[in-house]
Amino acid sequence: MPTALKPIPISRRAQNSVGPIGQLMSQALKHPGLISLAAGFVDNETLPCEATAQTLTRMAANSQLLRQALQYDTSAGSMQLRHRLAKWAYRNWPDVDNVSPDRLVLTAGSNQLLHLVAEATIDPGDIVLAASPTYFVYMGTLRAMEARVIGVQADENGMCMQALKQALDRIVASGDADRVRAIYCVTDFDNPAGSTLSLERREQLLSIVKQWRSKHGRLLVISDTAYQELRYEGDELPPLLAIDPQAADFVIEAGTFSKSFSPGIRVGWGVVPESIFAPLLELKSNIDFGAPHFSQLFMNEILRAGEIERHLPVIRQHYQLKRDVMLEALEAELRDIEGISWRRPKGGLYVWLVLPAEVDASEEGTLWQRATDLGVLYVPGHYCFPAEGEPVQRNSIRLSFGVQSPDRIRSGIRLLAQAIRQELAL
Ligand SMILES: Cc1ncc(COP(=O)(O)O)c(C=O)c1O
Structure with a gap:
């Protein structure tokens, strides 16, 4: 038997x-x-079938570009695309001077960026605050890291800042201040509730985090901008990095072409503070030493040719x-x-x-x-x-x-x- x-x-x-x-x-x-x-x-x-077919034909006809696309690149991804993206993603905020291609990493979708950020910053028992409700896939990632995710009251204008302050106060009172690592928010038209963090709340959030950092030390804001390009009415709101030059020290802005162009291409990115850029790349190098280079050069061509516009x-x-x-x-x-x-x-x-x-x-x-x-x-x-x-x-x-x-x-x-x-x- x-x-x-x-x-x-x-x-x-x-x-x-x-x-x-x-x-x-x-x-x-x-x-x-x-x-x-x-x-x-x-x-x-x-x-975008037509734009994709035309772009692939152009790439196929350019043997130098094709060879490059079929080769490995760096863990952080194509410098050409990083340069272009640092401008394109903030094109409506030309005065932003804290978004540098040197702190921009390309990933396989923004989900990989969010995952890497959690890997690089969270130990079991660490605390992440998020709107209640929030993006359930990221909660799954954080749960896997054994983080404590604490839900903060939210309405159609996103996370309520009074409620955030109260949640932070409660954490301090319980003696866990040193476990607070990040505040996660899907800044525009969030998944699942469709709410958008108002300008006033964006400014308050930055100010609350700066105060916390001066008192208790490290705290990040993970701003997930997956839906930023899908606005159907009203004026665009500035991303957090465009509001305050000091935000570059503690704000991670995660972007993606999944919703604005195609999720199958799997190109996402993150603008990350200098202090976590190197550790994040070390982790990434252990996983894939660079997200698919072909997709990166393809998206570079799409941006260069104005297809996305x-x-x-x-x-x-x-x-x-x-x-x-x-x-x-x-x-x-x-x-x-x-x-x-x-x-x-x-x-x-x-x-x-x-x-x-x-x-x-x-x-x-x-x-x-x-x-x-x-x-x-x-x-x-x-x-x-x-x-x-x-x-x-x-x-x-x-x-x-x-x-x-x-x-x-x-x-x-x-x-x-x-x-x-x-x-x-x-
Ligand atoms: C809020 C949010 N963030 C990130 C992602 C990840 O998208 P991708 O990995 O395709 O860039 C999604 C996907 O649905 C999402 O809803």
Whole structure:
């Protein structure tokens, strides 16, 4: 008789990494007819196929460029692209003089940058403060590092600064001040709640962090600008690095071409303080000694040829239309139900829906099953709440208007409304 194989032991880090993404994907695969308002994918129709084909043809015809693209580069990535990006990402803030290509690292998507920042700065038991709710994938990364993530109250203008001060005061009172490492915020049109940190709060945040640093020492701000280019109305707000020259000492700004151009290309970046640039590169060198160079030179060509400037108005118009369709459908289907509210995002890909307090929108509640039986999938909002701090709202839902067509968004919201009415016995 062969002896039963013992399971291979897995690390604590891997055990701590179990998150909702896999489950949500398998739900979608099990029910292929389902209208998924869950996926954070970008719109398939407007992917830049033509610009990509033309750029690849140009690259193929330039043997020197092609050879370069097919070769390794440095761990920090192509200096050509870093130079271009330091200007392009801050093009509306030409006076910014604290964004240097020497402190800019190119990564495989901004998720890799966020991951590296956590690796480089977090030890088990360290504290990160984040808006409540916040980007659940990054919470997964932080959980794997055994960080304590503390949720801070937030509204449509992002993290509330009074609440941040109170949270910091409580940490000081509990004797854990030396464990505070970072404040993470998705600065524009955040995932999941669609909120944007107002200019006033951006300034307050920088001032609170400077005060903390002068008293307690190290504290970083991780500003995730993944959705910054997807604004559909209102004036653009300055990134944190454009507000205060001193911010270069403690602000990490993470950017990506995933939402503004294509997630498949996997080019993200981070502008990081000098003090963590070298350690972060050491970690990166152990992983991949540089994100894909081909993708970097491809994006360099896209920027050089002005393709992204041609692409952005197209996707903005498309997403704005889909956002409006979703908001109109919510208005038509759910407005009369007491206790339901949602936010109107000025950009990004998400609408945050809060149901009456008694509804459990998680997979353990009955709404989830009703919705999937009827044919619509959403992200249960409870995944987006940090384990400490603000209470978890199990009655919340993240809806995405990025992937589905306007017709399917309307149908999806109609089905969701049906499920909610059944749930509330209306
Ligand atoms: C808030 C936020 N940050 C970062 C990312 C990572 O994107 P990427 O790794 O494709 O650049 C995402 C992706 O959805 C996101 O929603």
